[in-house]
Amino acid sequence: MRRLVALLALCAAGLAAAEAEDFPGIRKLMSPDEFEAAGLNKLSEAERRALDAWLLRYTAGEAETLRNTSDEVREAKQEVRIEARVRAPFEGWSGDTLFYLDNGQVWQQRLDGRFAYNGKEREVVLDKNFFGFWRLTHVATGRRVGVTRVR
Incomplete structure (x- = not known):
């Protein structure tokens, strides 16, 4: 249960800037395997909506504070960072x-969104957001997208 709460807390932090209508919900934030492993597939639609509402409120309030005040969270954040070139x-x-990286890893976009780029800079940083989900940041522009490792 503690792990689930931590996972949910990590998910919400990455969404702190999102407005309610932009919030993708827990089902879209997690892979189908993660969703099932956490037992969230057993929730009713109303229970899932209540969880999504809580995540949104938590993101808007306590998540940022926890990211800045928890030594455990800061240490975990530093441990998960990959620098590479697409x-x-x-x-x-x-x-x-x-995304095919120069280190041999392959990542796939996990969340909806589009970003057109025609420059030459290909440096990216992959790190985990507050809920433990991977995100790819294009260093030159600062644009981010949620990703999942394929291999």
């Missing part, structure tokens, strides 16, 4: 983009 050509992302 193999050329890099033109941003468009919904289900695969």
Whole structure:
């Protein structure tokens, strides 16, 4: 249960800037395997909506404070960071983009969103958000997208 609460807390922090209508909900934030492993598939639609509402409220309030005051959270954040370059050509992302990195890893866009890019900078940083979900940040522009590792 503690792990589930921590996972939910990590998810909400990455959404702190989102407004209610932009909030994708817990089902979309997690992979189907993670969703099932956490037992969230057993929730009714009303229970899932209540959880989504709590995540949104938590994100808007306590999540930022916890990120800045918890030594445990700060240490965990420092442990998970990958710096790499996306193999050329890099033109941003468009919904289900695969990112082939120079270190051999392959990541897939996890959240909806589009970003068109026509520059030459391909440096990216992958790190986990407050809920433990991976995000890819294009260093030159600061644009971010949720991703899942494919291999």
